[in-house]
Amino acid sequence: xxxxxxxxxxxxxxxxxxxxxxxxPVTKANAFFLQQKNKEGEVILDAKPANKNALFKAGxxxxxxxxxxxxxxxxxxxxxxxxxxxxxxxxxxxxxxxFSVGAGSSKSLSVKVAPKAAGFYHINFMFNLSAYDDTxxxxxxxxxxxxxxxxxxxxxxxQFWEETRQQLSKVSPQYKVIFRPDLSTKYKKVYSxxxxxxxxxxxxxxxxxxxxxxxxPVHYRVPGYVVxxxxxxxxxxxxxxxxxxxxxxxxKDVVHINTDNYSTTNIQDKDKYIYRGVYxxxxxxxxxxxxxxxxxxxxxxxxxxxGSQGGALAVVTAGLDKRVKVLTMQVPLYADxxxxxxxxxxxxxxVVPFKMFRQYKNQHPEFTWEQxxxxxxxxxxxxxxxxxxxxxxxxIGLLDQFCPPRCSMxxxxxxxxxxxxxxxxxxxxxxxxxxxxxxxxxxxxxxFRIP
Amino acid sequence: MKKLILSCLCILVFIGINPYRSFASWPxxxxxxxxxxxxxxYHQTDRFDRDGHxxxxxxxxxxxxxxxxxxxxxxxxxxxDFIASVPYVYTQNKFANGxxxxxxxxxxxxxxxxxxxxxxxxVRYLSVQVSGIAPLYNHSxxxxxxxxxxxxxLMYCGNLPKSIASKGxxxxxxxxxxxxxxxxxxxxxxxxxxxxxxxxHDQLNLELLFFRSFSSxxxxxxNINNARDYAFFKPSLNYGHQFTRRFSTFIGGYYTPFGKNTxxxxxxxxxxxxxx
Numbered sequence: 001x002x003x004x005x006x007x008x009x010x011x012x013x014x015x016x017x018x019x020x021x022x023x024x025p026v027t028k029a030n031a032f033f034l035q036q037k038n039k040e041g042e043v044i045l046d047a048k049p050a051n052k053n054a055l056f057k058a059g060x061x062x063x064x065x066x067x068x069x070x071x072x073x074x075x076x077x078x079x080x081x082x083x084x085x086x087x088x089x090x091x092x093x094x095x096x097x098x099f100s101v102g103a104g105s106s107k108s109l110s111v112k113v114a115p116k117a118a119g120f121y122h123i124n125f126m127f128n129l130s131a132y133d134d135t136x137x138x139x140x141x142x143x144x145x146x147x148x149x150x151x152x153x154x155x156x157x158x159q160f161w162e163e164t165r166q167q168l169s170k171v172s173p174q175y176k177v178i179f180r181p182d183l184s185t186k187y188k189k190v191y192s193x194x195x196x197x198x199x200x201x202x203x204x205x206x207x208x209x210x211x212x213x214x215x216x217p218v219h220y221r222v223p224g225y226v227v228x229x230x231x232x233x234x235x236x237x238x239x240x241x242x243x244x245x246x247x248x249x250x251x252k253d254v255v256h257i258n259t260d261n262y263s264t265t266n267i268q269d270k271d272k273y274i275y276r277g278v279y280x281x282x283x284x285x286x287x288x289x290x291x292x293x294x295x296x297x298x299x300x301x302x303x304x305x306x307g308s309q310g311g312a313l314a315v316v317t318a319g320l321d322k323r324v325k326v327l328t329m330q331v332p333l334y335a336d337x338x339x340x341x342x343x344x345x346x347x348x349x350x351v352v353p354f355k356m357f358r359q360y361k362n363q364h365p366e367f368t369w370e371q372x373x374x375x376x377x378x379x380x381x382x383x384x385x386x387x388x389x390x391x392x393x394x395x396i397g398l399l400d401q402f403c404p405p406r407c408s409m410x411x412x413x414x415x416x417x418x419x420x421x422x423x424x425x426x427x428x429x430x431x432x433x434x435x436x437x438x439x440x441x442x443x444x445x446x447x448f449r450i451p
Numbered sequence: 452m453k454k455l456i457l458s459c460l461c462i463l464v465f466i467g468i469n470p471y472r473s474f475a476s477w478p479x480x481x482x483x484x485x486x487x488x489x490x491x492x493y494h495q496t497d498r499f500d501r502d503g504h505x506x507x508x509x510x511x512x513x514x515x516x517x518x519x520x521x522x523x524x525x526x527x528x529x530x531x532d533f534i535a536s537v538p539y540v541y542t543q544n545k546f547a548n549g550x551x552x553x554x555x556x557x558x559x560x561x562x563x564x565x566x567x568x569x570x571x572x573x574v575r576y577l578s579v580q581v582s583g584i585a586p587l588y589n590h591s592x593x594x595x596x597x598x599x600x601x602x603x604x605l606m607y608c609g610n611l612p613k614s615i616a617s618k619g620x621x622x623x624x625x626x627x628x629x630x631x632x633x634x635x636x637x638x639x640x641x642x643x644x645x646x647x648x649x650x651x652h653d654q655l656n657l658e659l660l661f662f663r664s665f666s667s668x669x670x671x672x673x674n675i676n677n678a679r680d681y682a683f684f685k686p687s688l689n690y691g692h693q694f695t696r697r698f699s700t701f702i703g704g705y706y707t708p709f710g711k712n713t714x715x716x717x718x719x720x721x722x723x724x725x726x727x
Contacts, residue, residue: 187651212651213695237696438573446481446529451697451726 041072043101043132047111047125049140054398054426058143062113066125066136070101078129084113087120087139087406089346099127118146120398120405139398141405141424149336149410152373153383160270160378161320168198168280175288177207177295183231187211190231192250193241195288198280203251205243205285206231209296217301217448218289220324222282222313223248224306225333225352226259237450239297241289245281245313247274263353264360268367270375279379282317290323301325301448305440308402308430309333311394312381315411318392319384326447327388327417328440330395330432336407337380338373343404351401382407385414391447392420395436397428476578476606476622478567479526487522489722495714499683501669503711509547514714516542518558530567534580535560537587540594557587559595563602575609584630596679600630611645618648636666636679652693656701660685669712683710689720697726 050056050063070076080099084092093113101107113123125136154160176194183190191207208231210216219238223229228249232240247255247262255274257265265274282304290299303326306314311332318327334340334353344354361367377383392415396408405424412422423439425432444450479485493516496508522536538558545551563582570576584600604626611619621644628638640663646656666679689703704719 435572442480442529442573446483449483449727451480451483 041070041074041131043076043127043129043134044069044071045125045127045134045136047136047138049138049426052426053424054138054140055144055424056115056140056142058118058146059115060142061115062121062123062140062142064111064123064125064138066109066111067106068099068101068109068127069106070104072103072131074103074130076101076129076132078127080109080125080127082111082123082125084116085122085124087122087404088343092116092121099129101129116142118143120144120409137399139405139426141398141409144405144409144422144424145413147406147409147413149339149382149407149414151383151386151414152338152377152380154377157378157383164198164276164280165283165320168283171196171198171200171284173197173284173287173291175291177292180231185233187236188233190233193288195284197246197284198277201246201255201277201281202253203244203246203281203284204249205229205241205288207295208232208240210236210239212236213296215296215298217298217303217450219444220285220289220302220304220317222285222304222306222310222317225309226257226262227309237445239295241285243281243285245278247278251281260356260359263356267357267360267375268364268371270378273375273379275379278313279316279320282313283321286317286321286323299323303328303444303448305329307331307432311335311403315381315388316384318390319387322389324390326391326444328393328395328444330436331397331400331403331430332381332394332408332411333403334376334379334381335403335411336382337376339410340404340407341369343406344401347401353402382411382414385411386416388415388417390417390419392417393440393443394420394422395432395440396422396424397431398424398426399429400431402430476565476580476608476624477576478530478565478578479524479532481526481529483526484727485522485524486725486727487520487524487722488725489520489522489720491518491520491718491720492516493518493716493718495716497715499707499710499713499715501712503709505715511549512545512547514542514544516540524565527564532565533563534565534582535562537561542593554593556592556594559600560585560587561602565606571609575607578606578608580604580606584628596630596632596636598630598632600628602626602628611647616647618654620646622646630679634666634668634679636664638662638664646691654691656689656691656703658687658689660687681710681712683707683713683716685716687720699724 046067048065056062077100079096081094081096083094086092120139120141123138123140127134173195178192180190180192187210189209189211193205193207195203197203206229216237216239219232219235219240221229221232221240221242223244226248229242229244232242244251247257262274266272289297289302293299302324304314304317304324305328307330311329312334314327314329315332318324341354344350350358357372394408394412396405398405412420423432423436425436494513496513498506498508500506518538518540520536520538524532524534526532537560540558541555543551543553561582561584563580565578565580567576567578582602584602586595586597588594590597604624606622606624608622609620611621623643624641626640630636640660642658642660644656644658646654648654661684663682664679669680685705685707687703687705689701691699691701693699701722701724702719705717707714707716
């Protein structure tokens, strides 16, 4: 036993020595880096709009409060400037002033900009200091409900979609509802749903029915751009129906296209453009819901929801089919496509959707923008907006480049519904935040009088 | 008779201060209604004296009260709710010599507006409620203080952190009530409730109520309108079951372990919560 104790003591001694030998240089290195960091320091910038949602009324002065924290061990001196540009990159206002902030101290600044016309504006706050250069980029909106855009609705737009719907109605849906015990839980039954859609194409979706009740409102979700929707198990108070339109998720049997080419598939022919079938897939999903009231579906309470491409699909579905009772959408892609083109032209790097459209055009030099619009004017969600009469909630992100706020608001202002609201999330890009979804939940409950 | 006064006051406090504990202070929601019929039972034989000591009641004596309360709430807007409640009270005071005094009738009408001041990410809510109180009985009938009154209440409620309970909640209320009489009383109360789910449809909630009624009239008078100065602490435990999304029930019991110038009360309640 004594030997073991001695052994353990020796082992402990050596173990400690080894650990110290390993850690000492690490600790020294850490100390060195910390020292370097302290020596280098940083300037922490924050810019807050006077109105929390960064939206200002017509005639209201735009103001921001900036806080600047200097962690350097030396005073920072230089220039502070800010530039206001339109959302398509045109310079509107610029101001520059000397600026300094003491070592290890903070400073607050107030920036005021004269009232602006309705629209969205970029404001960049730039600090060029002794040891630090940085830019804080923000977007603010002015009187967004007054934003207008020109509708480029083809003369035969209604006829085109009426004929398309007639073609869809000739396709026998051949619905299949397959119970999936492997995905179901004690409180949710999951079904895989299959149906034939436009041009006799097979599409699939997921139906999730709470076991706790006999009749439910429906949360009908349409997908984002080539995004796979899976069974939505999140809500106890709705039947969740998630459809994967052609080329999305488990509906890729025939259409299986990568994200770079999906939105340009057959763009040269309005009759064959991929979204003709996609839009009809969404309506076929509604057909499914209406023909399966026996599953506990309350057909008087169907709300359609989608984000990004899903936002566009949701608008189109509610516009074409009055069986949709409530519409919620976030950052609707493709809205006001012509203004999106102008705005995106100012981007340093192209993003969805014009990244794909411009890429296609570069690969097809004979293809003109006139040809593009000759097709896309039939598909711009904005052209469906006046047909939407049900209550609408829309969420937008002010920093969104995919769906510029001006385009989303243009669509919103064209909506035929008088019962509509929007939520602006100032620091979001192509998304909304948790708060929005909490509000959306309450908002839908309010519209359906759900306790 | 002293017991009668205290007991009546307690019943009124129980009904008036917290008539909808299982609904807590969430905004009702625009255009939506809530209706809560409830029954309360209260009984006491002993009482607390002014120093908080228990005083044994006379053998055979005791006070019992049954009350039925109807509470309705309507969501005028997303933030503003109208609320009203009216109790029907039956009381029986038994004396050691076998005599009984009974009273019954409508109690104090409680009506007001609740406004959500701020929500915290739609998870927690801070609200204020302003209410008026009006007696619905003849001043000579001992069913309440017999005076008009007003109450302002600050309420903070919300979900418990998910790490504690995914569908748990809390509710806190700080209320000040004033009856319009030269002797008041002025009443201050604080209640805290925690609801904890025990299954998909069942929950337990524990409520702690601290109550203090101040008045220049310290006397313990058989006349109900003159007994206005007392205090108590009342914990209550309730079990709730949700039958449907629109209909749930609560059943619970309570006890008054500490008090001053009030009864050692205990009893129970049953509530139905109907959301329309």
